[in-house]
Amino acid sequence: AQSVTQLDSQVPVFEEAPVELRCNYSSSVSVYLFWYVQYPNQGLQLLLKYLSGSTLVKGINGFEAEFNKSQTSFHLRKPSVHISDTAEYFCAVSGAGSYQLTFGKGTKLSVIP
Amino acid sequence: DAGVIQSPRHEVTEMGQEVTLRCKPISGHNSLFWYRQTMMRGLELLIYFNNNVPIDDSGMPEDRFSAKMPNASFSTLKIQPSEPRDSAVYFCASRTSGGKYEQYFGPGTRLTVT
Numbered sequence: 537a538q539s540v541t542q543l544d545s546q547v548p549v550f551e552e553a554p555v556e557l558r559c560n561y562s563s564s565v566s567v568y569l570f571w572y573v574q575y576p577n578q579g580l581q582l583l584l585k586y587l588s589g590s591t592l593v594k595g596i597n598g599f600e601a602e603f604n605k606s607q608t609s610f611h612l613r614k615p616s617v618h619i620s621d622t623a624e625y626f627c628a629v630s631g632a633g634s635y636q637l638t639f640g641k642g643t644k645l646s647v648i649p
Numbered sequence: 650d651a652g653v654i655q656s657p658r659h660e661v662t663e664m665g666q667e668v669t670l671r672c673k674p675i676s677g678h679n680s681l682f683w684y685r686q687t688m689m690r691g692l693e694l695l696i697y698f699n700n701n702v703p704i705d706d707s708g709m710p711e712d713r714f715s716a717k718m719p720n721a722s723f724s725t726l727k728i729q730p731s732e733p734r735d736s737a738v739y740f741c742a743s744r745t746s747g748g749k750y751e752q753y754f755g756p757g758t759r760l761t762v763t
Binding site (some may be wrong): 537568570577578579580581585588592626631635636637639640641642 | 699740751756759
């Protein structure tokens with residue numbers, strides 16, 4: 537079984553500042569990792585995913601994440617945030633080849649003008 | 650593509666009433682998932698269908714909940730009778746099984762049971 541820990545429930549950050557949203561996972565098997573974003577009153581939208589290959593993955597809206605197997609982490613970063621990035625961000629893990637996605641509790645990113 | 654379509658977007662009902670939530674997955678996707686999202690418990694998987702067959706319903710909270718997928722383009726989640734603790738946002742998601750592991754989510758149905 538897999539589990540995901542998102543260490544921060546809320547992250548306030550000023551506009552144009554960098555941000556890092558932290559995600560740690562545990563699993564006894566190889567994993568696939570995902571970040572989703574949820575804007576108010578909307579469904580979840582895929583930001584990026586790691587399946588294999590390069591540990592640095594780039595996603596939509598200028599976000600990127602780095603897979604660190606030794607630290608079992610998959611932190612999400614953006615060098616300069618915009619007001620429109622205000623949303624809730626979910627990290628998710630799937631055992632390789634599994635249908636099941638296990639989600640973290642989410643991190644609410646608030647961008648302050 | 651229209652994406653995953655869910656209806657209704659909002660549902661308010663009284664305790665004891667039957668509620669039916671509907672989902673149309675993305676065309677060509679053969680896996681479908683129903684999730685429930687609450688503040689207390691986050692996102693929970695309720696049931697997973699593959700090729701219209703329920704594979705894992707271990708997340709269905711109790712017998713009041715049932716789900717069907719009569720064909721590849723339609724699924725329902727029914728709650729009968731509904732209770733206030735069923736109030737939540739219910740999401741449907743779909744994906745292909747051929748190498749792409751990400752799930753695509755619908756906009757959700759916000760259910761309020763009074």
